[in-house]
Amino acid sequence: MQTLTALVFDDFETLDLFGPIEIFGSLPEYFRIQFASIKGGIVYNHHGVALQTIALAELEYQTHILLVVGGKGTRPLINDSHFLQTLAMLADSADWVLSVCTGSALLAKAGILKNKQATSNKRAWQWVTEQATEVHWVKQARWVVDGKFYTSSGVSAGMDMALGFIADRQGRDSAQEVADYIEYRWQEDSQLDDF
Amino acid sequence: MQTLTALVFDDFETLDLFGPIEIFGSLPEYFRIQFASIKGGIVYNHHGVALQTIALAELEYQTHILLVVGGKGTRPLINDSHFLQTLAMLADSADWVLSVCTGSALLAKAGILKNKQATSNKRAWQWVTEQATEVHWVKQARWVVDGKFYTSSGVSAGMDMALGFIADRQGRDSAQEVADYIEYRWQEDSQLDDF
Numbered sequence: 001m002q003t004l005t006a007l008v009f010d011d012f013e014t015l016d017l018f019g020p021i022e023i024f025g026s027l028p029e030y031f032r033i034q035f036a037s038i039k040g041g042i043v044y045n046h047h048g049v050a051l052q053t054i055a056l057a058e059l060e061y062q063t064h065i066l067l068v069v070g071g072k073g074t075r076p077l078i079n080d081s082h083f084l085q086t087l088a089m090l091a092d093s094a095d096w097v098l099s100v101c102t103g104s105a106l107l108a109k110a111g112i113l114k115n116k117q118a119t120s121n122k123r124a125w126q127w128v129t130e131q132a133t134e135v136h137w138v139k140q141a142r143w144v145v146d147g148k149f150y151t152s153s154g155v156s157a158g159m160d161m162a163l164g165f166i167a168d169r170q171g172r173d174s175a176q177e178v179a180d181y182i183e184y185r186w187q188e189d190s191q192l193d194d195f
Numbered sequence: 196m197q198t199l200t201a202l203v204f205d206d207f208e209t210l211d212l213f214g215p216i217e218i219f220g221s222l223p224e225y226f227r228i229q230f231a232s233i234k235g236g237i238v239y240n241h242h243g244v245a246l247q248t249i250a251l252a253e254l255e256y257q258t259h260i261l262l263v264v265g266g267k268g269t270r271p272l273i274n275d276s277h278f279l280q281t282l283a284m285l286a287d288s289a290d291w292v293l294s295v296c297t298g299s300a301l302l303a304k305a306g307i308l309k310n311k312q313a314t315s316n317k318r319a320w321q322w323v324t325e326q327a328t329e330v331h332w333v334k335q336a337r338w339v340v341d342g343k344f345y346t347s348s349g350v351s352a353g354m355d356m357a358l359g360f361i362a363d364r365q366g367r368d369s370a371q372e373v374a375d376y377i378e379y380r381w382q383e384d385s386q387l388d389d390f
Contacts, residue, residue: 013217018210018212019214021243022210022213035243052246154376155379185389194380
């Protein structure tokens with residue numbers, strides 16, 4: 001059983017989080033999910049979502065897979081050194097680090113993606129890539145894998161990446177089964193990018 | 196400004212809800228979102244999501260668009276006459292009623308889809324269609340529109356339907372803009388169904 005910790009914050013992007021959660025949540029025999037934020041309690045976003053989270057310091061299970069989402073809430077966090085240091089520690093100790101959309105800007109600014117290949121949301125490309133120049137940013141990609149890091153493009157790309165991660169770990173059939181279960185046309189080619 | 200009320204319950208399916216929410220939430224100039232449950236408070240699901248909701252009786256805004264999601268939690272609700280009566284009243288007074296996945300089983304059992312065309316999740320097809328025989332169930336469809344009712348197939352189909360609803364109200368360009376914004380390949384043809 002692997003524990004996926006989703007790190008959220010105020011004004012996270014709804015589907016960045018819940019797209020991958022639907023996918024990992026569809027395989028409860030492999031993955032356990034916990035929702036975390038720095039201080040715990042309820043996290044709010046601009047779609048009216050109010051999500052209960054556990055404080056990072058109080059997590060029940062050790063994190064194997066860290067999921068870092070994006071959204072408008074990344075803008076203040078990019079200047080929050082406490083948040084970035086905490087993120088760096090979490091990412092260091094995780095076996096796998098996955099980001100969706102502008103979540104990779106946080107990883108980059110925290111110094112975690114140094115000399116790594118990574119991608120991000122195309123709408124926020126300039127802002128994201130300015131956060132760290134020593135990252136090998138890949139503009140044309142649905143998602144990018146480099147070592148333990150999986151970074152995806154904007155919002156819905158996180159679902160394709162999550163299925164890609166599952167294909168890499170549990171096998172392609174397992175990923176396709178989840179896609180079929182949620183009646184989702186999985187874009188399996190990580191390099192194909194329409195956006 | 197139209198108010199969308201998402202009716203949720205324990206063990207709702209994560210993406211049934213948050214796929215459409217991402218899409219409606221991307222147009223805050225048109226749509227306001229409120230999350231409701233019968234009794235209010237926190238609603239939990241099998242993916243570890245704990246979502247704060249408002250009691251139906253305490254909703255701040257009148258509902259223009261009712262969103263009814265599916266998931267394992269529909270199984271006990273199908274025999275809950277108080278829930279079904281409440282759902283019928285809500286649906287009657289709403290301008291539009293949208294369901295995702297097995298949410299249409301709840302609408303059907305509540306008697307709201309009588310003589311209407313509707314669809315649902317293909318994995319739960321037999322169970323859903325048994326809930327009401329006087330519904331014209333359409334098996335091959337991504338989503339079905341009949342009057343004020345939009346019913347979609349399983350899980351991710353709710354996103355295509357939400358974009359279809361927006362195309363019907365705000366125009367196709369508006370829907371395409373949202374799809375582009377979330378880097379989502381919208382399946383625009385409601386009759387095309389791979390599942």
